[in-house]
Amino acid sequence: MKYSIQKNNSTPAYLQLYKQVREDIIRGIYPYGTKLPSKRLVATETGISTITVEHSYALLCEEGYIEGRERSGYFVSFRTEDIFLSSAGEISPAPVPLSQHAVDDTLEFPFSVLAKTMRSVLSDYEEGILDRSPTSGCLELRNAIRRYLLRSRGISADTEQIIIGSGSEYLYSLIVELLGRNKIYALESPSYKKIEQVYHAADVCTTMLPLGHDGIKSTALRSCTADVLHISPYRSFPSGVTASASKRHEYMRWAVKNGRYIIEDDFESEFTVSKKPEETLFSHTSEDNVIYMNTFSKTISPSLRIGYMVLPKHLVPEFQKKLGFYSCTVPTYMQYVLAKLLNNGDFERHINRVRRKKRASSRSTSSL
Numbered sequence: 375m376k377y378s379i380q381k382n383n384s385t386p387a388y389l390q391l392y393k394q395v396r397e398d399i400i401r402g403i404y405p406y407g408t409k410l411p412s413k414r415l416v417a418t419e420t421g422i423s424t425i426t427v428e429h430s431y432a433l434l435c436e437e438g439y440i441e442g443r444e445r446s447g448y449f450v451s452f453r454t455e456d457i458f459l460s461s462a463g464e465i466s467p468a469p470v471p472l473s474q475h476a477v478d479d480t481l482e483f484p485f486s487v488l489a490k491t492m493r494s495v496l497s498d499y500e501e502g503i504l505d506r507s508p509t510s511g512c513l514e515l516r517n518a519i520r521r522y523l524l525r526s527r528g529i530s531a532d533t534e535q536i537i538i539g540s541g542s543e544y545l546y547s548l549i550v551e552l553l554g555r556n557k558i559y560a561l562e563s564p565s566y567k568k569i570e571q572v573y574h575a576a577d578v579c580t581t582m583l584p585l586g587h588d589g590i591k592s593t594a595l596r597s598c599t600a601d602v603l604h605i606s607p608y609r610s611f612p613s614g615v616t617a618s619a620s621k622r623h624e625y626m627r628w629a630v631k632n633g634r635y636i637i638e639d640d641f642e643s644e645f646t647v648s649k650k651p652e653e654t655l656f657s658h659t660s661e662d663n664v665i666y667m668n669t670f671s672k673t674i675s676p677s678l679r680i681g682y683m684v685l686p687k688h689l690v691p692e693f694q695k696k697l698g699f700y701s702c703t704v705p706t707y708m709q710y711v712l713a714k715l716l717n718n719g720d721f722e723r724h725i726n727r728v729r730r731k732k733r734a735s736s737r738s739t740s741s742l
Contacts, residue, residue, distance in 0.1 A: 565582075
């Protein structure tokens with residue numbers, strides 16, 4: 375065992391261990407079904423507490439890399455491509471009621487904080503709020519999003535890769551213009567209705583891939599000949615299905631072939647009850663073929679109509695060439711407001727507050 379914990383590292387010890395074990399699982403050092411070293415052994419050899427090791431193992435359990443068995447220890451549940459089970463045994467998820475996709479009062483961003491920030495932007499920028507925004511969005515906001523994604527989602531991207539737009543539907547249409555109308559777009563079934571509607575309005579060919587309990591069914595994905603896979607790995611609406619770690623890596627393997635792309639719609643993932651944010655495909659792929667998308671509709675307010683996407687590096691010149699003439703659809707003033715919320719910590723304080731409430735509510739429900 376080669377795990378080492380840097381005590382003076384800014385990354386907590388449990389996350390350092392989590393990342394090292396996860397990497398060994400993905401690389402096949404611990405194959406499917408293998409038992410992991412005991413908590414006591416890992417603690418002894420790394421110089422950390424068994425509680426810290428347990429915390430790391432709990433995160434791996436939450437994400438589907440391992441599973442705990444009473445009085446037996448922890449075993450690898452992550453599967454590599456050649457040993458995926460048949461999808462025949464997967465369970466089609468029951469749709470989540472529409473009300474669960476509506477605005478939840480407990481998630482609302484504090485109006486007093488938003489109002490204070492808006493006044494501050496007016497004072498700081500004055501007539502500057504009337505300036506025209508660059509096509510990709512204001513530099514202040516794109517830089518703020520870049521830093522936020524790096525520290526909170528593990529996504530490393532250049533500012534030039536980030537494109538601002540008025541909501542996900544608008545960004546979907548930009549993606550079609552960028553990748554082309556001659557491509558086949560595969561969607562989850564069921565999926566958020568507006569996703570289908572946007573692609574149909576753009577007059578592109580779509581194919582629907584049925585969901586199982588841990589993501590798109592393997593048999594459907596293997597036989598899919600689409601060029602683009604549009605997924606919502608975290609709590610896909612209306613099914614409520616979250617893709618397992620194995621499934622996310624299956625998606626990435628699918629996209630390696632024939633120059634395919636993945637559109638990763640990460641809506642609402644900030645509000646996971648996990649101790650750490652959900653993994654993103656964008657941060658794990660080495661193929662430069664994932665378009666990451668998110669909005670501030672759930673985290674701040676749907677009325678803002680502010681979303682963003684992070685393009686693969688090689689697509690940035692193509693975007694500027696094909697779509698650089700478009701005007702940014704988000705007012706400069708609101709971009710400055712959002713940039714300030716990200717930079718001064720108010721946005722993340724809100725996220726952390728909501729996650730704590732959701733975890734407390736989850737614990738209360740499970741104890742009933």
